[in-house]
Amino acid sequence: MPMIEIRNLSKWYGAFRVLTDCSTHVDKGEVVVVCGPSGSGKSTLIKCVNALEPFQQGEIVVAGISLTDPKTDLPKMRARVGMVFQHFELFPHLSIMDNLTLAQIKVLNRGKEEALAKAMTLLDRVGLRDQAVKFPGQLSGGQQQRVAIARALAMDPLAMLFDEPTSALDPEMINEVLDVMVELAQEGMTMMCVTHEMGFARKVAHRVIFMDRGEIVEDAPKEDFFGKPRSDRAQLFLSKILHH
Amino acid sequence: MGLDLSFFTWDLVKNFLVGGLVFSVELTLIAMAGGIVFGTLLALMRLSGRSWLALPAAAYVNTMRSIPLVMVILWFFLLIPFAIGRPIGAEWSAIITFTAFESAYYSEIMRAGVQSVVRGQVDAAYALGLTYGQTMRLIVLPQAFRNMLPILLTQTIILFQDTSLVYAIGAYDLLKGFETAGKNFNRPVEAYLLAAVVYFVICYTLSTSVKRLQVRIAIIR
Helix, strand or coil: CCCEEEEEEEEEECCEEEEEEEEEEECCCCEEEEECCCCCCHHHHHHHHCCCCCCCEEEEEECCEECCCCCCCHHHHHHCEEEECCCCCCCCCCCHHHHHHHHHHHCCCCCHHHHHHHHHHHHHHCCCHHHCCCCHHHCCHHHHHHHHHHHHHCCCCCEEEEECCCCCCCHHHHHHHHHHHHHHHHCCCEEEEECCCHHHHHHHCCEEEEEECCEEEEEEEHHHHHHCCCCHHHHHHHHHHHCC | CCCCCCCCCHHHHHHHHHHHHHHHHHHHHHHHHHHHHHHHHHHHHHHCCCHHHHHHHHHHHHHHHHCCHHHHHHHHHHHHHHHHCCCCCHHHHHHHHHHHHHHHHHHHHHHHHHHHCCHHHHHHHHHCCCCHHHHHHHHHHHHHHHHHHHHHHHHHHHHHHHHHHHHHHCCCCHHHHHHHHHHHCCCHHHHHHHHHHHHHHHHHHHHHHHHHHHHHHHHHC
16 A cells, blocks of 8 residues: 555646646655656645645545545644655744654653653754754754754654755755665655755665656656656756756 | 923822823733734734634724724723723723724734744644644744734834823823823923923833844844
């Protein structure tokens, strides 16, 4: 059974169609990279998976729970799926520690001690144990994004969604974030990543999805995708981002 | 004609002014606290996207903001005995009126404050499984409040000045204290002059502090 299943998804902003009949899936333990030119709908697609964006047609099933079912408790569903954003979105008025413990305490009803211990373990893991008492504004972009990953992991998610996690970073900070993501992938985390980091895709992705103008143009195993994409649009896109 | 300030003694301050100042400050603080609480509720109603909440809140805010405060004070004071069958006194009447009136202004500030928190913060809170209520209470409103703190305080300084309008219903505030002292000592010009100086010193000091706070907040952010 796939962890994430997207069936014939379509979405409109008014009369403008941003997603057209998208279907794909992410199996348990699978790492799927979603790429494509800007405005192709990849961020919108991944936000739909977490019900952060409404959609008008189709269905998304996460861990067996349908998002379109009116009985689905969306906050509960979201708590089981971690999400990392392009602009980190740490809570600036809370310390790093509070960023990591807030949802553990308020959503999972963990005790304070347990939440703190969990947060410390994860901060340690992303190499930021010393930053626990600081505020997000005092950290570099790369550090903030690593905290954001730790914050999502603190909820023991079934799957992780990454929405262009390195696009807002200075070049020298990209690798520290990718390293954490690679490690996560190698541990068997189910991941759906919108990213242009083709090196990351080559290293850990199982499948690559290429989107253009709201459509899934190509959905292929990594080897096939990088070997020879079937569509002209994917070839053109790859030639643009790989040859410089 | 010369100005004679010799009547202005500690006894006068004690007998005429302290009580008035205490009421002015009380009125300001209560109306501020109540105004921010109700103003935030009004702002959330307007931002709820549900017209049965948004429309009444908008109507209330726009009405209050379009009527001169002194009229609201006067009408509430005059009408309340008809509504509940007995008067409630100038002080209570002023407290209720100012809270209701200032809610409209604080609500506009809080509305701008909530809108100043980027959409991504809400997404991040939702993505962690927080509900709408938790997201507002724990993530959006604290940031909105912090972003708007200088403007909220500036509004409070204006509120402090506006409390002098309770003269319309005869409540004993700071200005009334000066007026009474001026009458008693037959020095009305000097009394009003001193009143102006005292209001100036209080408000100027406060607004300078707000400016300093603003700089500090800007550095933290």
